[in-house]
Amino acid sequence: xxRSLLAHRLxxxxxxxxxxxxxLLIWEIAGSTxxxxxxxxxxxxxxxxxxxxxxxxxxxxQNTLISLREFGEGFAAAIVxxxxxxxxxxxxxxxxYLFEPIFVALYTAPIIVFVPVLVVWFGIGTTSKSIAVFLSxxxxxxxxxxxxxxxxxxxxxxxxxxxxxxRTQIIFKAMLPGAIPSIMAGIRLAIGRGIVVLIAGxxxxxxxxxxxxxxxxxxxxxxxxxxxxxxxxxxxFGYVCVLLFSLIESGLTPWRSHS
Amino acid sequence: MAQLEVKxxxxxxxxxxxxxxxxxxxxxxxxxxxxxxxxxxxPSGCGKSTLLMLVAALLRPTSGAVQLNQKDVxxxxxxxxxxxxxxxxxxxxxxxxxxELGLELKKVPSAQRRKEALxxxxxxxxxxxxxxxxxxxxxxxxxxxxxARALSVDPEVLLMDEPFGALDAQIRQVMGLELLRxxxxxxxxxxxxxxxxxxxxxxxxxxxxxxxxxxxxxxxVKISLPRPRDLSLRNKAEFTxxxxxxxxxxxxxxxxxxxxxxxxALS
Amino acid sequence: xxxxxxYKRNERLLLGALGLLIFAVFWESVVRLGYLNPITAxxxxxxxxxxxxxxxxxxxxxxxxxxxxxxxxxxxxAFIVGVTLGIAMGVNRLVExxxxxxxxxxxxxxxxxxxxxxxxxxGFGSATVITVTFLLTFVSIVVNTMAGxxxxxxQMIRVLKVFGGKPIDIILKVIIPASLPLMLAGVRxxxxxxxxGVILGEMFSSNAxxxxxxxxxxxxxxxxxxxxxIIILIVIGTIINLLFTAVExxxxxxxxx
Ligand SMILES: Nc1ncnc2c1ncn2[C@@H]1O[C@H](COP(=O)(O)OP(=O)(O)OP(=O)(O)O)[C@@H](O)[C@H]1O
Ligand SMILES: [Mg+2]
Numbered sequence: 001x002x003r004s005l006l007a008h009r010l011x012x013x014x015x016x017x018x019x020x021x022x023x024l025l026i027w028e029i030a031g032s033t034x035x036x037x038x039x040x041x042x043x044x045x046x047x048x049x050x051x052x053x054x055x056x057x058x059x060x061x062q063n064t065l066i067s068l069r070e071f072g073e074g075f076a077a078a079i080v081x082x083x084x085x086x087x088x089x090x091x092x093x094x095x096x097y098l099f100e101p102i103f104v105a106l107y108t109a110p111i112i113v114f115v116p117v118l119v120v121w122f123g124i125g126t127t128s129k130s131i132a133v134f135l136s137x138x139x140x141x142x143x144x145x146x147x148x149x150x151x152x153x154x155x156x157x158x159x160x161x162x163x164x165x166x167r168t169q170i171i172f173k174a175m176l177p178g179a180i181p182s183i184m185a186g187i188r189l190a191i192g193r194g195i196v197v198l199i200a201g202x203x204x205x206x207x208x209x210x211x212x213x214x215x216x217x218x219x220x221x222x223x224x225x226x227x228x229x230x231x232x233x234x235x236x237f238g239y240v241c242v243l244l245f246s247l248i249e250s251g252l253t254p255w256r257s258h259s
Numbered sequence: 260m261a262q263l264e265v266k267x268x269x270x271x272x273x274x275x276x277x278x279x280x281x282x283x284x285x286x287x288x289x290x291x292x293x294x295x296x297x298x299x300x301x302p303s304g305c306g307k308s309t310l311l312m313l314v315a316a317l318l319r320p321t322s323g324a325v326q327l328n329q330k331d332v333x334x335x336x337x338x339x340x341x342x343x344x345x346x347x348x349x350x351x352x353x354x355x356x357x358x359e360l361g362l363e364l365k366k367v368p369s370a371q372r373r374k375e376a377l378x379x380x381x382x383x384x385x386x387x388x389x390x391x392x393x394x395x396x397x398x399x400x401x402x403x404x405x406x407a408r409a410l411s412v413d414p415e416v417l418l419m420d421e422p423f424g425a426l427d428a429q430i431r432q433v434m435g436l437e438l439l440r441x442x443x444x445x446x447x448x449x450x451x452x453x454x455x456x457x458x459x460x461x462x463x464x465x466x467x468x469x470x471x472x473x474x475x476x477x478x479x480v481k482i483s484l485p486r487p488r489d490l491s492l493r494n495k496a497e498f499t500x501x502x503x504x505x506x507x508x509x510x511x512x513x514x515x516x517x518x519x520x521x522x523x524a525l526s
Numbered sequence: 527x528x529x530x531x532x533y534k535r536n537e538r539l540l541l542g543a544l545g546l547l548i549f550a551v552f553w554e555s556v557v558r559l560g561y562l563n564p565i566t567a568x569x570x571x572x573x574x575x576x577x578x579x580x581x582x583x584x585x586x587x588x589x590x591x592x593x594x595x596x597x598x599x600x601x602x603x604a605f606i607v608g609v610t611l612g613i614a615m616g617v618n619r620l621v622e623x624x625x626x627x628x629x630x631x632x633x634x635x636x637x638x639x640x641x642x643x644x645x646x647x648x649g650f651g652s653a654t655v656i657t658v659t660f661l662l663t664f665v666s667i668v669v670n671t672m673a674g675x676x677x678x679x680x681q682m683i684r685v686l687k688v689f690g691g692k693p694i695d696i697i698l699k700v701i702i703p704a705s706l707p708l709m710l711a712g713v714r715x716x717x718x719x720x721x722x723g724v725i726l727g728e729m730f731s732s733n734a735x736x737x738x739x740x741x742x743x744x745x746x747x748x749x750x751x752x753x754x755x756i757i758i759l760i761v762i763g764t765i766i767n768l769l770f771t772a773v774e775x776x777x778x779x780x781x782x783x
Contacts (some may be wrong), residue, residue, distance in 0.1 A: 015623035023628075040646060097541035102549060108763035110722035112729065113756050114735075116744030121564050199640045200726060204741065211639075218642025227642055235635040315688055347685045351703045351780040360690040360699070392780040412689060457550045 020245045042225040050225035059213065061236060067209040070126045071198050074133025082138035082181065086145020088169065090136060095148070105140055111136035111193070129209070130199045136197045138189035144186025148179025175255075184249040191241045199234055210234055260329065261290035262448055263314070263416055268323035270309055283309045285473040286323065291450065294414075296442060298451045298459035300505065301469030302512050307452045308344065310474065313420045315341045315452065327415070337361055340409035344420040346401045348393040354404050355380060361412035370418055379407040382441060398425040399434070410441070418446045423458070432454075432490060435462060441488060456509070460484075460501045461492060468505060471512045489523035568750035573757070577603025577751040585739065586758060592735040593724060593762070601720045602660025605713065608667025612712075615668065616675025616705070617697065620706055633665040638726055645731045654728030655735075662723040663716040674705025708779075710774060718768065721763060724772075 020177075024044050030036045031043025038046065054060040089096035111132055118128040156174045165173065202211025214230050217223030268287040271280040280508065283306045291297050301307050313316045314325050316335045325332040340361065348357050358376040367375070378387050383403035393401055402422055409417055422438075423431045435458060442449055453459050461464045466480040482501060485493060492498050529597050533540065550570045556562055557569040564572065615622040615629075643657065648654045682700045691699065728737025736755040743751040 009765055011619070012623040012626070016627045018626040020552055020627050031781065093537075094541060097546035098539045099547075100538070101542040101546050104764070105760045109760045110718075110725050111605060112722065113725055113740055113759060116741050117756075120749055122748060185582055195636055196638050196722070199636055200729075203638070203641070204729065214642060216641055218645065218741060224643065224646065227639070231635055231639040234639050235631075238636065315534075317687060318682055336690045339688075341688045343681065343685070345681065347681045349682060349685070351698065351706075353780075364686070364691050364695055394780070427756070442746070454618045 004104040014226040017153055022236050039083040039222055039224060042228060047225045047228045051229045054229055063208050063210055063213050066126065067198060067202065070129040070209065071133055071194060075137055077134045079187065080142055081142030083145050087193045089142065089146040089148065090149035091115060106135065107139050112200045115197065115204055118204055124205050124207060129198055129206065132201045133194045133198045136193040137161065139188040141183065141191065144182045145179055146227035148182025149175045151182065154179035180249065180253050184245060188242055191238060195234065195238050262328060263291040264294040264326040265289040266324050266326065268313060268325065269321050270313060270318060271321045275485065282473040285475050287474065287476055289467060290332045291448060293448055294446045296449045296462060296464045297324065297467060298452065298453060298463035298479055299452060300459045301470060301474060302509065305469045305472050305480055306474030307469065308420050310419050311341060311450065311452060315339050315418055336515060337412040338414055339418060340412055340414035341414045341420040342405050342409045342417070342494060344424055346405045348401055348404055350393050353390050354385060357404055358408045360410050361408055365412060375411055379411045383407045399430045403407045404425065416450065419449065419451045421452050421454065438462070439488060451494060456502055456505050457493065458503065460498060461488060468508045480505055491512045546782060566747055566749055570755055572581045572750040573753045577754045578755050580751065589736045589739060589755065590758065596724045596727070599722055600656040600723060601663055601717065604660045604663035604667060604716060604720065608716065609665040609671050612668040612671025613675055613697065613701065616672040617701065627684065629665055629668050632661065633669060637662050641726065641730055650731050652732065654731045655724055658727045659720045659723030662719040666715040666719060667712045670688035671705060671709045674708030677708060707778060714770060717766065734772050
């Protein structure tokens with residue numbers, strides 16, 4: 001007894017959709033009829049109208065842009081410095097061992113613990129948030145760059161050396177391209193870490209940004225629907241980032257088959 | 260009455276396109292007496308493993324039936340122990356724990372379980388390795404653990420799917436002798452799949468020759484060589500004659516089918 | 527010669543210690559030479575002083591107790607729910623399809639942003655901290671446990687069936703051991719997320735613990751005291767990681783290296 005291919009493909013979709021719609025429906029009914037207290041849990045249509053309000057007032061766009069800038073600055077620096085550190089560690093064991101405890105320390109504690117100190121040092125503006133994003137993102141990128149380079153087969157490097165390639169040429173023509181998949185995995189990890197610390201940092205103290213909006217609405221008397229909207233915005237942002245970097249990855253590594 | 264009866268057994272697998280089916284076995288009939296040693300040869304992909312899986316009831320037949328002592332076989336059970344082609348040891352269990360598995364499932368108390376398992380491990384000469392993990396053993400040793408595991412549940416029928424497939428020629432012969440010795444003592448019914456014609460003749464009371472896919476039993480060759488057998492048998496004229504007969508039967512099937520494994524063509 | 531051998535064997539540790547030392551000396555001198563404000567920048571010697579006073583007034587022990595309590599409760603709950611749900615989803619298609627969207631939603635959504643909602647729902651204090659820890663932790667355990675179950679080879683399941691194993695035997699003797707490596711990888715990720723959860727919780731919705739102290743003393747511009755909490759968290763984290771590695775090494779003695 002086996003099911004047809006069609007049923008096989010559709011089953012997860014149908015069951016998943018059913019369970020989600022059921023959930024939404026119960027939520028909507030329970031909330032809008034005040035079976036549960038809607039100021040605590042809100043309900044889907046109320047959240048939709050909060051979304052409309054946030055867009056029309058321009059609040060959402062303005063704060064999203066600020067968060068984007070903070071994230072972009074920190075993350076760009078993390079990519080450049082992370083890859084550079086990773087290459088240095090792969091080339092010299094001495095350098096790696098010298099820096100290892102500091103890296104392990106930064107990787108063990110969640111970076112959010114440094115945010116209050118960063119605020120003391122750099123103020124409550126965007127700089128402290130960008131640096132927090134940088135700190136939490138550059139370590140996984142560096143680690144994955146190192147492992148990526150170490151996993152490249154010796155024969156690649158030897159082949160280039162045989163053609164008289166210089167050290168720089170070997171780095172850029174063999175090591176980095178070969179390590180791309182691993183670096184990209186590190187970047188994907190870094191995205192999640194960066195977003196968490198960004199939002200948490202803005203919630204801790206800031207003048208603007210999505211996190212700031214979240215903390216404003218969390219103390220507002222009827223801010224629950226807005227919080228749901230903002231959560232969705234942040235989730236979408238993370239999703240788009242991951243998607244973007246997968247696209248970049250397949251552009252950078254046309255020799256791999258992507259499924 | 261035969262102990263094991265395979266009656267008009269057919270099996271279709273789901274085909275590559277949705278809705279289509281692939282006929283792997285086509286009305287197979289076999290009947291096997293208690294204590295008999297039956298060997299099966301056939302071209303690769305003709306359904307030998309499928310037949311054993313059906314007897315073990317790991318698959319359900321599309322039509323036909325398997326009967327053990329006149330009762331339909333519907334679910335797997337320790338009365339028919341299977342020795343897997345790829346050993347299938349649980350990697351996280353030590354050798355002795357692997358052998359104990361079947362006994363554990365039969366709810367044998369742990370002290371007795373250990374004793375039994377050790378007995379069978381000694382039988383396959385692995386007593387010293389009882390606390391090793393499978394990855395620390397050679398292929399031949401792993402295969403012997405698989406055999407000990409199957410014997411330990413004291414099955415009525417032992418199903419062996421190319422149990423020596425992973426071994427080199429030398430060990431293969433030793434293991435064959437070993438199996439004969441065990442069989443002569445324990446008198447289990449054995450169904451033994453192999454692609455080595457010599458092995459099939461040397462071990463079996465009867466050799467079943469199967470056709471290319473869809474698998475059917477095209478001929479049963481009774482082997483009336485005296486027992487106990489030993490390696491010198493291979494040079495006897497009767498032995499060569501049996502080998503010749505089976506080789507000719509198979510050659511036709513292989514030509515029909517295209518490919519025959521190289522190693523058996525050489526043997 | 528002897529020294530050379532000893533150095534080679536401990537190169538990693540020695541160089542690491544040297545790196546830390548250089549870092550500390552550099553930090554200390556920059557502050558002493560007046561390039562940085564000693565109060566806000568703090569310095570290793572100031573951190574040592576702050577450590578001594580935090581130790582004497584009992585704050586370190588108290589905060590460690592709170593931290594470990596919240597971490598243990600949140601993590602244990604997440605472990606139990608995560609493993610159970612992960613196995614159920616791995617074994618049963620219907621459960622998988624129904625629960626999957628929710629699991630991925632929680633996995634992908636920034637749990638931190640739910641914080642205010644949880645505070646509105648649950649209130650202030652340990653209960654919220656534990657809930658956030660739970661939410662952050664259990665998804666990574668669910669996802670990995672499910673992947674582990676899917677990684678169990680059908681052949682192993684067949685072995686159990688051949689010897690008359692029932693579904694419960696298959697789960698206990700094949701599916702759980704087979705999924706253990708991936709499950710534990712999930713637990714490891716879960717642990718670091720639990721760490722984050724507790725700290726976030728203490729920072730935002732509690733009035734005790736390292737997270738609270740970090741935010742509080744930063745507000746007082748007592749940077750050295752903040753660093754004391756940070757360093758202790760790093761030490762606790764490192765100890766947990768080492769323990770975990772030891773447990774893994776024991777559990778997976780059967781793996782070929
Ligand atoms: N799960 C399956 N789904 C579809 N087709 C299958 C499946 N298992 C086996 N087959 C097909 O059934 C036929 C018989 O397979 P089987 O494994 O029984 O052959 P075999 O005689 O044991 O071959 P070998 O000597 O190579 O082990 C083959 O053609 C194979 O392609
Ligand atoms: Mg086979």
